[in-house]
Amino acid sequence: MSATDAARGPEIPEPRFGFWRRCYAMTVKEFIQLRRDRVSFAMIVMLPVMQLLLFGYAINTTPHNLPTAVLLQEDSDLGRSILKALENTAYFHFVREVHDVTEFDDLLTSGKVLFGVEIPRGFERAVRRGDYPALLVAADATDPVAASSALSSLGVLVQTALSHDLYTGDPPTMPFEIRAHARYNPAASSRLNIVPGLVGTILTMTMLIFTALSVTREVERGTMESLLSMPITPVEVMLGKIVPYVLVGFLQAFLIIGIGVFLFGVPVRGSLTMLALLSTLFITTNLAIGYTFSTIAQNQLQAMQMSIMFFLPSILLSGFMFPFLGMPVWAQYVGEGLPLTHYLRIVRAIMLKGAALPNLEYDTVVLVLLMLLAMTVAVLRFRRTLD
Incomplete structure (x- = not known):
């Protein structure tokens, strides 16, 4: 026996069924952790139920009335x-x-x-x-x-x-x-309907994710303590985190619309200035909603899950994939509470119909109200302490 082996001491024999006992212990641990993470458990149940209900009751590709x-x-x-x-x-x-x-x-x-x-x-x-x-x-x-x-x-x-x-x-x-x-679309070209809709869909997905991770990222990285020690108000924190992404979202919208016009031949019959202003309003609304999620979630995983739960009904009930007016009345009421529904009407009306602001007054007012509501909830929910 070498000196090294003597220093290690006698080998402890592998216990009977040791491999399976360790796997069982890890399995129990994961179930306990999943039970404590109520948001993740709710997502496991709610995502398939929501998809089944929306596709079964709300989606109709042959609309009537x-x-x-x-x-x-x-x-x-x-x-x-x-x-x-x-x-x-x-x-x-x-x-x-x-x-x-x-x-x-x-x-x-x-x-x-x-x-x-x-x-x-x-x-x-x-x-x-x-x-x-x-x-x-x-x-x-x-x-x-x-x-x-x-x-x-x-x-x-x-x-x-x-x-x-x-x-x-x-x-x-x-x-x-x-x-x-x-x-507005005499050739019934699907790209004239899809490309403007993609502007709102992509902005919804990216803007939600960007800001939904903002506060939870600060907590997990340990930088929230430094932020809370500074003489700064919740409103100032929110605006400071939202404004940079407004510019990012505006750049995304510019790229998508530009590609749609030059590559797919989608017209822009209305005012570009009005389209830019209302797109900025829509971007800010989604950023405020994402920031609200970040003040509710306890970690980045929960923030992502909340964003997905909001994005799924947005893409299905807004009129992007299926005719909005072909859905049942209850689904239309739900859709009216989603920012993407109103922005799709705005962007399609401006690009394809040449609509002016008086034609879009209702959808503009609703976007403003949704933005103010999300900002108010975010400020009230902002944690001034790490507990």
């Missing part, structure tokens, strides 16, 4: 029959009656309605005389999925619904023309 405005320039029996026939198709739901073309166009530009039906003056008389007049159906085609189903089946469904009132041959033919006008 879409909001429609009508410009009825004559009050006639035939006009009312046509409107009733359109409603019976289950695609159109008349929510507004307008009195001039300007109001008709403003509703489509602002996104308050997806369709507009115009019955011109003297329409019934022209039908009786066999002049084959035109009935206009204008559609907001910025989302081709929402508009295509209704437009593609429009003529056949209306013809079937009016076959008893207007039977003009065997088989019956329509005594008037239906002119379907797909506005």
Whole structure:
């Protein structure tokens, strides 16, 4: 026996089932740690449940009862029959009656309605005389999925619904023309809808993650003590952490929009200045929400998990992947509370429709309110001590 072996002493024999006992001890330890980390445990349960409920109940790729405005320039029996026939198709739901073309166009530009039906003056008389007049159906085609189903089946469904009132041959033919006008995206190009939506989606994901880790990173690195010892208020800490990422988010938006315009041919018909200002508002709103998560989470893992839990319904219920107005009413109410929903309307309206600020007043006000609410909660939740 060498001197080294003598110094080590006699070898302790491996206990029976030692490998399995150690694995069992580590397994028990992980379960205990998981039980203590309630946020992670909640994510394990909530993520699959949320996905199942959203895809099962809220997502609908063939939307019905879409909001429609009508410009009825004559009050006639035939006009009312046509409107009733359109409603019976289950695609159109008349929510507004307008009195001039300007109001008709403003509703489509602002996104308050997806369709507009115009019955011109003297329409019934022209039908009786066999002049084959035109009935206009204008559609907001910025989302081709929402508009295509209704437009593609429009003529056949209306013809079937009016076959008893207007039977003009065997088989019956329509005594008037239906002119379907797909506005803003007449070619039904999906890239015109997706690329502007990607601006909001990418900004939501990155801005949430950047600031959700801000406070928890300070705690885990041990720099929060130095920060708390400084004569600085919670509002000043929040603004100091948000402002740099506003510039980062603005750069991201500039890159995405620039690539969309020059590589994919997406137009920018509205004001670039207004798009920049409202994009900055959206970026600040998401940063404030992410900062709120960082004041609630106890570590960076929990902050990431909260960001994912917020991002998942945002991408599914905002109208980015599926038609917003095709979702059930309860899902639309949830979507209205998400910043991405309002920004998607803003960016698509400015880029594809050339919308002005009065057309976007509602979505702008909601973004401001969400930003102020998130900032208020963040300031109130900010921990002035490390406990």
